[in-house]
Amino acid sequence: MKFITSKDNATIRLAQKLKMKKYRDREGLFFIEGRRSVEELVMSPEHIHTLFVQEGYEEQDFIRSFGDQVCVLNEQLLNSIADTQNPQGFAAIAHQKKYDFQDMLDSSGFWVLLDRIADPGNLGSIIRSCWAFGVGGLLLTPQSVDPYNPKVVRSSMGGVLHLPIISEVDDEQVQSLQNHNWRFLCTDMQAMTPYYEADLTGKTILVLGSEAEGVSNKLKKICWNSLKIPINPQVDSLNVAVACAIIVAEAARQRKGEYRLL
Numbered sequence: 001m002k003f004i005t006s007k008d009n010a011t012i013r014l015a016q017k018l019k020m021k022k023y024r025d026r027e028g029l030f031f032i033e034g035r036r037s038v039e040e041l042v043m044s045p046e047h048i049h050t051l052f053v054q055e056g057y058e059e060q061d062f063i064r065s066f067g068d069q070v071c072v073l074n075e076q077l078l079n080s081i082a083d084t085q086n087p088q089g090f091a092a093i094a095h096q097k098k099y100d101f102q103d104m105l106d107s108s109g110f111w112v113l114l115d116r117i118a119d120p121g122n123l124g125s126i127i128r129s130c131w132a133f134g135v136g137g138l139l140l141t142p143q144s145v146d147p148y149n150p151k152v153v154r155s156s157m158g159g160v161l162h163l164p165i166i167s168e169v170d171d172e173q174v175q176s177l178q179n180h181n182w183r184f185l186c187t188d189m190q191a192m193t194p195y196y197e198a199d200l201t202g203k204t205i206l207v208l209g210s211e212a213e214g215v216s217n218k219l220k221k222i223c224w225n226s227l228k229i230p231i232n233p234q235v236d237s238l239n240v241a242v243a244c245a246i247i248v249a250e251a252a253r254q255r256k257g258e259y260r261l262l
Contacts, residue, residue, distance in 0.1 A: 001058060001070045007080060011050055011071060015081040015093055021146050024096070030148035030160075033082050033091040040158030042066070047094045047161055054078045054089040063090075083150040096148060099137065099164040101173060105180050108203050109136035110251045112244065113169070113184075115219055116143040116210040123147060124155020125241035126208075130163055131156075133245075133252040137164030139205070174222070177205065184223045186215045187243060191226035198227050200251040208240055 004012060017023040018031040029049055032041055041047055042062055051063055051070045058064075058072050078087060104111070112135055117123050123145050130138055138147075145152060147165045156163075178184075185198060186207040200206075207223060209215035220226070229238060229246055238246075 001072055002068060003072045004077065005074065007077060011093075012073075012077065012081060015050075015052070015091070018093065019083060019150060021149070024146065024148050028096050028098075029093050030096055030153060031081075031083070031091065031150055032094055032153055033084060033087040033150070034154060035088045035090045037154065037158055038063075038090040038092050040161060041092050041094055044161055047097065049093040049095055052078060052081070052091040052093075054087075057089040084154070094161070097161075099166050101166055101169075101176075104137060104139075104164070104166060105176055107136065110134075110200060110248070110255060111136045111139060111182075111205045112248065113139040113141070113205050113207045113219075114144055115141045115207060115215050116213070117208070117240065118143070118145055119211055120145050120149045120151035121155050122211065122239065122241045123149075124152040124157075124159075126244045127152070127156040127159040127163055127165070129241065129245040129248055131159035133248040134255075135163070135248055135251070137166065139169045140165065140167045142168050142170065171218075174219070178222060184219070185225050185227055186220055186223040187228070187247070188215070188220070188226040189228060189237060191228040193225055193227050194230055195227040195247050196250050198225060200247075200254045204251070206244075206247055206251070208244055211240055 015031055018029055024030050039062055048069055051066055053063055053070060053072055055072055055074050063070055082091060112130055147160055153160050182203045182205050184205050184207055207215050207219050229243055
């Protein structure tokens with residue numbers, strides 16, 4: 001273990017920079033905070049760059065075996081690198097895992113494509129639901145929020161460490177998916193088909209649109225069918241993360257035995 005007391009330490013400065021996307025992209029790293037998220041991280045030690053622990057917590061069994069990867073900080077210094085007011089005594093720098101689009105193209109299963117999802121809390125919740133229900137992975141179009149945004153990471157509750165995520169999916173890649181016989185389905189409040197009557201087996205991609213505008217017309221045109229979630233007519237709509245959870249749970253039911261074990 002290393003004890004750090006200076007805010008000018010290089011590792012401390014790196015942690016602070018990772019709050020900004022340009023540094024996350026450049027370094028291929030991201031910041032995690034909170035005991036539960038760090039406990040999830042140490043279960044995948046290949047992701048660990050640095051573990052931060054507040055003085056008084058350094059004897060916790062789940063971090064003792066990581067030696068020089070552990071940095072012990074006082075409470076003030078730990079709070080200075082955290083994105084929340086209470087990081088619960090634990091934080092970390094983790095390596096981003098890069099996934100190959102070609103591998104996804106040649107696979108099969110059930111994936112989710114998010115079209116310009118902007119809210120970090122929604123994306124984090126979607127990642128967690130997809131992880132929970134065995135979704136193969138997540139595709140993000142340009143203008144979507146960064147999956148390694150600190151709020152997304154917190155909301156995913158460890159899901160970002162496990163679920164394959166491919167960002168900046170462009171028109172050419174969408175066309176490649178079509179050419180490889182992936183079937184697109186989207187959500188639409190005006191659709192006629194309830195989600196539980198749709199076939200969610202086979203090589204299927206569920207498209208969910210931005211909170212403000214829904215699925216773009218360009219993506220709607222390539223969808224085989226549009227799905228609705230029947231709700232109380234007095235309710236305007238469902239949050240996109242809630243809608244995603246409902247449909248991926250149904251996909252898991254239909255595809256029982258096909259869970260992607262992570």
